[in-house]
Amino acid sequence: MSAPALVGKVTDATATMTEILTDLQSVTETVGRTDLSRRLAAAQRRIGDDRLRIVVTGESRAGLSSIVNALVAADVALVGQHTPQPAVIEHGDRVTRTPARRDGLVSVTAPAELLAAGVVLIDTPGLEGPESRSAAATLDLLPTADAVLFVADGTHELTIGDVRYLKQLQAACSVVACVINKIDANPRWADVQRANRKLLTDAGLDLPLLPVSAETHRAGHRGSDNGKIVESGIPQLTGYIREHLLARAALLARESVINDVRVVSDQVTLALNSEVTRLQDPQRDLVARTHLEQARQAALALRKRTSNWPYALGDGVTELNVAVEHDLRNRLRALIREAEHDVTKGDPSKRWAQFNTWIGDRINAEVTENFLLAQRLSVELAGTVAARFAEDERNSVPRIRISDTRDVLDSYGPLEELESAKGSITQRAVSALRGSYSGVLMIGVATTLAGLALVNPWSIAAGLVLGGHTVWEDLKNVKARRQLEAKIAVGKLMDEVSFQVGKESKQRLREVQRTLRDHFTEVAEQRATAADAAIADAARAVDRHEDDRRDRVSTVAADLERLQRIRMRAAHLAEAAAA
Known part of the structure; x- marks a missing residue:
């Protein structure tokens, strides 16, 4: 069930975080780092609702x-x-x-x-x-x-x-x-x-x-x-919500913003400092270019070192699929055994509606547990893949939500009705008459040798006994047939549940794989882009006229001062959060 759009309350802390991100985004755009600007825009959306x-x-x-x-x-x-x-x-x-x-x-x-x-x-x-x-x-x-x-x-x-x-x-x-x-x-x-x-x-x-x-x-x-x-005790409960829950929400928002400010400002400061060094001392341009090339090689080395993350993701998704599928099968097999044991306790037709409700609730519970397992293992996989990158990327793992079972629980129907439950009293009466006739005939013929009539008390008693036995055997066979039909109906339902739930589970796990793949691909490319952009800036600085060079030095120095002020404001936020 999707949540409604929310509009947060603007507090002093929220306003400060918004101002910091807006100011930093304007500096970031001056160095042409659109990837970092997108990251800051996403951070602003996160604090838009506190x-x-x-x-x-x-x-x-x-x-x-x-x-x-x-x-x-x-x-x-x-x-x-x-x-x-x-x-x-x-x-x-x-x-x-x-x-x-x-x-x-x-x-x-x-x-x-x-x-x-x-x-x-x-x-x-x-x-x-x-x-x-x-x-x-x-x-x-x-x-x-x-x-x-x-x-x-x-x-x-x-x-x-x-x-x-x-x-x-x-x-x-x-x-x-x-x-x-x-x-x-x-x-x-x-x-x-x-x-x-x-x-x-x-x-x-x-x-x-x-x-x-x-x-x-x-x-x-x-x-x-x-x-x-x-x-x-209601005031104490309200105090708990205010002091523990509301305070924690604000703390998490601040930590997220401070982390984004630190990572982005570090990369922008590196690019601006490199440019200032080249602009103030053109003779050192070659040295600066060499240093930047070394930085690029370091970034490429990092990318090579972390290039095995697709294999970790692929292996992890395979293991995730196996674990989730195995868990679902185990749960359904255990439920089948429990249902079959319940069926053998008596005539299932007498309590078929109650049994149908019970097994439906049990299936819903087991499917929900299975999807919660898939959610937990998916989050663990995201953390494992994130560990392949630098420490400052651990907080940027995409949010994964695949535990919604609303549509899944409606994808399969109830148990089939028992055909053998439709037997009539007429059939039982015919079986009883057939058994009674056989008993009267057999004993009647035998007693005629003793001079008795074909229909006599002995033949009538035999007819009643054999008729009752026939009815008892018929009831026992009908009960066994209904139990067999009930087990078959349970098996069919479980096959349908396994097919529908397994199909939806695989689809969601494929979506998890695509989400993680796209996210970490962008992270890897972002690091290489930083070094490439710095080298491109160095090449443009060499060709820039001396007058433009001085103007650019002044502009870059102003941007660096802005970055310093932004870092100081972020530090004050961090101190407030720690307090």
């Missing part, structure tokens, strides 16, 4: 919408109602609610301080289970999210399914916090919190546990009771 997107998810009836309403101190979420579409809650002058847009998201605005500070809340439908379609739909929202709040019911401990879902959330979004709601309904909520902490620790999840009561906050807000508001 708001923090937080997805609120969790158990159904745990109070997700109540938590959202408490955070914004307004009734913006529908409490106690089924909301199939997620709602994007942003800052506005008044409370408004717009029907679902083309992307399936409901747009809501509210004049809340937290929203005005740069937070966007996404209220999602409550989960009916960690393997449900609503859980998969929520996971699709995470690639565009900065943080996740998982709301749990404080009246009971987390389940194994909840812990498993939290692992999925953390795999897709690195910042996850667990909110324990309804502590007012459980005097022993602290025991539940300790038990939940042990469950998360045992599962290797170091997540904050924030106890709150949305109902207490609502009562305190209505009665203007500050004591109840503080007791509810």
Whole structure:
């Protein structure tokens, strides 16, 4: 599910970063480095939206919408109602609610301080289970999210399914916090919190546990009771969002800008210093040209040293495809064995609809896990390939998002209906009569030798016994035939799932390969371009007239001063970020 376009809040830090990038871009364009200008333009787009997107998810009836309403101190979420579409809650002058847009998201605005500070809340439908379609739909929202709040019911401990879902959330979004709601309904909520902490620790999840009561906050807000508001824990949750999440978002934005400023200004300064050296002392032009040629050879040597990155990418993509495909097959094979074992427990026709729903949910869960694995391995591959280059390129790895399973889960249908489930009572009656007739005939003929009639109590009893046996055998055969048909239907469905999901997975992994290939090709060419441009500048400087030479020296000196001021402003940003 694609996220809506966002327009960020302009803060002092954002304005400063924008000014630094704009100023540096103007200097970069004077030396003809369009590749560096494109890099700075991309950095400006990244800081164009500094708001923090937080997805609120969790158990159904745990109070997700109540938590959202408490955070914004307004009734913006529908409490106690089924909301199939997620709602994007942003800052506005008044409370408004717009029907679902083309992307399936409901747009809501509210004049809340937290929203005005740069937070966007996404209220999602409550989960009916960690393997449900609503859980998969929520996971699709995470690639565009900065943080996740998982709301749990404080009246009971987390389940194994909840812990498993939290692992999925953390795999897709690195910042996850667990909110324990309804502590007012459980005097022993602290025991539940300790038990939940042990469950998360045992599962290797170091997540904050924030106890709150949305109902207490609502009562305190209505009665203007500050004591109840503080007791509810909502102010502490709001403080956590402000102090930890918002601050972290700003820090990441600053680090990204500072890294781009450092790399670009270093390359522009090198080119300008080389040109100044040649312009101020023409006799040293040959020496400067030699030095630049050495720099070019060094760049070419670096390119040669890192030229094996395509092989690393190719081998990595091959291993990635094998790992993802093997994981999917293993999951589906295990699910087939589990389904066949379930089928053999009884007559599948009596619970076919329930079995169909169960296997559909299980397939959705396994496919989602497989795509999350593909996402994680793809990110690791990008980092491995980036390690082939210099350290300053580690922060420019392209973002990879292939864990969206929305279209994949709709590419296959349900199980086929059982043909043998259509047997009629008439067929069973005919089988019973056939068995009864045989018993009456056999025993009747035998008893005529003793002087009895063909139809006598003995022959009638034999007919009843053989008729009942025939019906029992018929029921047993029908049950076996239905079990066999059910196993065949499961196999057909799994073949369809394997084909459709495998096809989509391969397509996305090919897209990952193309993205990484194009990105790192540009990185390799950019380094060689820097040396070539410097040598071209040297050749033009030799032919430039003396008067033009002096004017150019003055212009370059001014540009170098501008670069120095830009680096100083970036350094102040770095100090502020460190503080």
